[in-house]
Amino acid sequence: MIDVDEAQARLIAAAPHLPSETVPLAEAAGRVVTVDVVSMRTQPPFASSAMDGYAVRTADMPGPVRVVGESAAGRRYPRPLGHGEAVRIFTGAPVPEGADAILIQEDAARDGDALTATDTVKPNDHIRALGLDFAAGDTLVAAGTVLAPRHIALAGAGGHAELTVARRPRVAFLATGDELVPPGSPTGPDQIVASITPALAATVRAAGADPIDLGIAPDDRAEIARRCAAGIAEADILVTLGGASVGDHDLVKPALSDLGIEPDFWKVAVRPGKPLMFSSRPLVLGLPGNPVSGAVCAVLFLVPLVKAMQGVTAPLPEVREGILGRDLPANGPRRDHMRAVRSGSTITPASRQDSSMLAVLAASDVLLVRQPHEGPVPAGSPCRYIAL
Structure with a gap:
């Protein structure tokens, strides 16, 4: 049995980087960019006014000076500004050559074409310099x-209509067990609903993957092997x-062995979720059947694997600092992940932590x-937590 840190490190080290593809800018949200996005232009591309x-x-201030024209967004004043001249200007419009400040309209008094400043105006007031946001390159x-x-938004402003991103990983889920039925199906007297599959599909979809539901395999070694081969x-x-545990009906490990697949590791010192199994060639992750154990292990192991395959810089879940909301007894030999509620910086674990309790x-x-x-x-003691 290995610890959580080693299991995560081995998963990430085994993750192959998927090939890249080009997608339209409007379809790139949630994808992982695989090459640096370099600006093709300077923003703003001219000195512009920050105010009307x-x-x-x-x-020439405080004036009076003569208003000789107008500069609007998309339509600049075409000539350099001369001595004793001013140009009416609007937010975002190019600043005329020769002008070195914007006199905001609240500080201006105008009588026909005659303009006078009613407050001090200094060089560069209310001017957005060329390249203030970013420069080409x-x-x-x-x-x-x-x-x-x-x-x-930033990539679009930099001139990109398409972005190069990692292909979405395809993640196939195979639930196993005679006791399971799909959500919405009638249950027999000894059956339960396999609700974790759609939950994990949503989990990996949020991490950038495309889930594939292989359904539910009965407790039949040959059938499990056949379904696993199809999923691979x-x-x-x-x-x-x-x-993936050690019971008489835990047939995933022997079924994979029938396919020539042996785990890189089996069992992790984690709670919930000890019977976790991983093979790197091909990529197979065996999650516990208990729904809460499976959900927690997906956060700790499956999501980092999916992110690493896309080239995410920091694929592991962020561990944050908080303040414990109630007394806790000593922990056992495995790293525990207690279901809890955060209020501000206070983290209060639920009183019941059974790994079957989805509520x-x-x-x-x-x-x-x-x-x-x-x-x-x-x-009141410091504690560490992972956001769900």
Whole structure:
């Protein structure tokens, strides 16, 4: 059994980088850019006015000076500004050559074409300099960035109509067990709903992957092997759900062995989720069948693997600092991830932590992280958590 840090490191080290593809700017949100996005232009491409008012020469202030024309966004004043002249100007419009400040309209008195300043105006007042935002050749978005709408806006302003991003990983999910039925199906007296598959599909979709549902395999070694082989052929990652422990009906590991697949590691010192299995060739991640265990292990292991395949710079979940909301007893030998609620900086774990309790998970918004063999901790102590 290996610890969480080693398991995560080995997963990320084994992740192959997927090929790149080009997508339209409007479709790039949530994708991972694989090459630096370098500006093709300077922004702003000219000195522009930050306010409505008048373009003036400070040497001529406080005036009076003569208003000789207008500069608007998309339509500049065509001549240099001469001695004793001013130009009416609007926000975003090019500043005429020769002008060195904007006299805002609140500080201006105008009588016909005669203009006088009613307050002090200094050089460069209210002028956005050429290249204030960025210049041609600047790196706007670094490779490995997950593209958010703000990155899309910046790339577009830099002249890009398309971006080069990683192909979406294909992640196939195979649930196993005679006791499982799909959501919405009638259940027999000894059956439960396989609700974790759609939840994990949503999880990897949010991480940039395309999920594939292989359905539910019965507790039949040959059938599990057949379904696993189909998933491996179709997807970049096969994720099995359940059947990876040591019971008589835990058949995933022997079924994979029938396909010539042996795990790089099996069992991780994590709670919930100890019976976790991973093969790097081909990529197979065996998650626990308990729904909460599977969901927690997806946050810790599956999402980092999916992100690493896309070239994300920091694929591991961010561990943040908080203040513990209630007393906790000593922890056991595995790193624990308690379902908890955050209020401001206070992290309060739920009183019930059974790995089958989806209602507790749904009511939680963070995982409180406790190290192996951590002693009792009183309320008010510093703690560490992962946001859900």
